[in-house]
Amino acid sequence: MKADVAIVGAGPAGLFAALELAEKSKLKVLVVEQGKLPQERVCPEQSYKGCVKCSPCNVLSGVGGAGTLSSGRLNLRPDIGGNLYPLVGEEEAWRLVKRVDDVFLRYGSPSFLYNPNGPEVEELERRAAAAGVKFIPISQREIGTDNAPKVIQNFMEDLERKGVRFLLQQRVARLEKGFLKLNGGGEVHAKYVLVAPGRSGQNWLAEEARRLGIPTRHEPIDLGVRVEVPAIIMEPVARISRDPKFHIYTKKYDDFVRTFCVNHRGFVCMEVYDEDGVVGVNGHSMQTVQSQNTNFAFLVRIALTEPLEDTSAYGRTIARQATLLGGGKPLIQRLGDLVRGRRSTWDRIEKGNVKPTLSTVTPGDIAMAYPHRVVTDVIEGLERLDTVIPGVASSSTLLYAPEVKFSANRIYTSKDLETPVENIFVAGDGAGLSRGIVTAAATGIIAARGIMKKEGLPAA
Numbered sequence: 001m002k003a004d005v006a007i008v009g010a011g012p013a014g015l016f017a018a019l020e021l022a023e024k025s026k027l028k029v030l031v032v033e034q035g036k037l038p039q040e041r042v043c044p045e046q047s048y049k050g051c052v053k054c055s056p057c058n059v060l061s062g063v064g065g066a067g068t069l070s071s072g073r074l075n076l077r078p079d080i081g082g083n084l085y086p087l088v089g090e091e092e093a094w095r096l097v098k099r100v101d102d103v104f105l106r107y108g109s110p111s112f113l114y115n116p117n118g119p120e121v122e123e124l125e126r127r128a129a130a131a132g133v134k135f136i137p138i139s140q141r142e143i144g145t146d147n148a149p150k151v152i153q154n155f156m157e158d159l160e161r162k163g164v165r166f167l168l169q170q171r172v173a174r175l176e177k178g179f180l181k182l183n184g185g186g187e188v189h190a191k192y193v194l195v196a197p198g199r200s201g202q203n204w205l206a207e208e209a210r211r212l213g214i215p216t217r218h219e220p221i222d223l224g225v226r227v228e229v230p231a232i233i234m235e236p237v238a239r240i241s242r243d244p245k246f247h248i249y250t251k252k253y254d255d256f257v258r259t260f261c262v263n264h265r266g267f268v269c270m271e272v273y274d275e276d277g278v279v280g281v282n283g284h285s286m287q288t289v290q291s292q293n294t295n296f297a298f299l300v301r302i303a304l305t306e307p308l309e310d311t312s313a314y315g316r317t318i319a320r321q322a323t324l325l326g327g328g329k330p331l332i333q334r335l336g337d338l339v340r341g342r343r344s345t346w347d348r349i350e351k352g353n354v355k356p357t358l359s360t361v362t363p364g365d366i367a368m369a370y371p372h373r374v375v376t377d378v379i380e381g382l383e384r385l386d387t388v389i390p391g392v393a394s395s396s397t398l399l400y401a402p403e404v405k406f407s408a409n410r411i412y413t414s415k416d417l418e419t420p421v422e423n424i425f426v427a428g429d430g431a432g433l434s435r436g437i438v439t440a441a442a443t444g445i446i447a448a449r450g451i452m453k454k455e456g457l458p459a460a
């Protein structure tokens with residue numbers, strides 16, 4: 001097959017790159033995607049976070065990319081889920097965020113916007129600042145679990161009307177300058193290749209980069225716990241922000257700790273990190289079924305320097321240790337037990353006022369699996385957060401571990417996202433450029449504009 005631009009991956013980065021090229025150039029675009037159409041993406045585990053039953057995993061792969069089956073929460077800020085400022089500067093970064101939001105609205109994203117402002121927000125910011133905690137106000141739009149497949153379908157159909165072709169359920173095995181080799185033996189020839197394979201393709205992309213001599217660097221990971229508290233405690237904050245983000249630098253180590261992925265009245269779920277059965281936790285919320293609890297990730301940023309720069313290998317070792325201690329299940333512990341230096345038991349958990357929403361867990365001692373520094377950061381961070389959200393650090397607050405947010409290797413590129421191999425561009429999470437839908441989409445647009453620039457076309 002032939003095209004002017006071959007895009008690998010139909011996640012937000014790939015779809016937005018395709019749209020930019022289709023609307024602003026006459027270049028012929030082909031999107032190669034290993035997964036299926038949005039409506040065909042069904043998870044047999046109903047896990048919302050991926051399991052190991054399908055290959056490729058329907059939660060992570062298919063048109064719409066990772067997260068299409070989940071809530072599709074759009075964080076409308078250039079420095080959340082990545083950072084667009086170093087790539088394009090502040091003004092252009094905000095323009096890109098607006099462009100991404102407008103496109104999702106055009107394809108059916110709800111018009112309702114969570115827009116934190118007013119006296120309640122000011123009061124929260126003041127309380128947080130007094131405790132040395134930074135509250136990050138973010139406008140958010142939620143596409144919604146039920147709505148997301150339809151929005152993505154509309155997006156894809158419009159791209160097809162604009163001349164973009166899709167090659168689905170085809171995995172790209174090898175990247176070359178000017179062509180792609182598919183798993184089944186076929187080839188796609190294109191002057192430009194734009195690789196946007198997301199997290200599910202990050203290891204493959206890192207290997208291809210190594211083979212092609214493209215430098216990469218390890219990015220920091222986030223290691224921490226999933227916190228579960230009674231929903232009523234989070235109610236005042238959840239009213240202000242759908243996914244409230246608090247940033248803290250700990251006093252003891254000056255480490256960066258943050259809240260992430262808040263699921264108000266949601267559920268904690270199990271994730272399988274690899275084929276060896278290493279498990280972790282995550283959280284999700286549903287529109288139709290609600291729990292009595294709110295959960296959120298509480299994460300410590302970890303960067304490493306020589307001799308071990310591979311943060312992912314370090315994170316996997318800790319996750320493996322926690323899995324071992326939990327007998328193949330995630331660990332659960334009351335915060336009070338962690339502080340007292342003793343393991344939790346089901347008896348102790350039942351005495352508390354938080355009923356866990358995940359039962360396939362082992363009561364244990366997170367301090368036996370995690371480095372002392374991370375445990376100290378988690379305890380200090382939660383105690384600081386408690387002064388902003390009273391009750392968060394109560395003795396019966398539940399902590400689940402391991403929770404690790406791995407990062408893709410950052411592929412070396414120019415500001416237009418072209419790699420040192422001429423005409424091979426990258427975008428999105430798989431290239432270590434983003435960690436969220438909006439930023440991934442924006443990097444797709446930046447790479448598409450880089451291609452147009454090379455063709456001598458106006459790129460804005």
Ligand SMILES: Cc1cc2nc3c(=O)[nH]c(=O)nc-3n(C[C@H](O)[C@H](O)[C@H](O)COP(=O)(O)OP(=O)(O)OC[C@H]3O[C@@H](n4cnc5c(N)ncnc54)[C@H](O)[C@@H]3O)c2cc1C
Nearest residue numbers: 009011013034061065066067073172198201428429436437
């Ligand atoms: C369950 C879940 C929920 C999430 N919820 C949110 C949220 O609410 N808000 C938010 O901002 N972010 C969320 N995220 C993160 C968000 O989904 C990602 O940041 C975003 O999708 C990244 O976009 P991308 O285009 O870079 O990659 P992806 O969306 O991962 O898309 C990459 C695509 O490339 C395909 N691919 C990979 N390798 C190959 C290959 N070799 N050949 C062909 N195709 C290939 C994959 O199948 C995939 O479809 C969530 C993630 C998950 C897993």
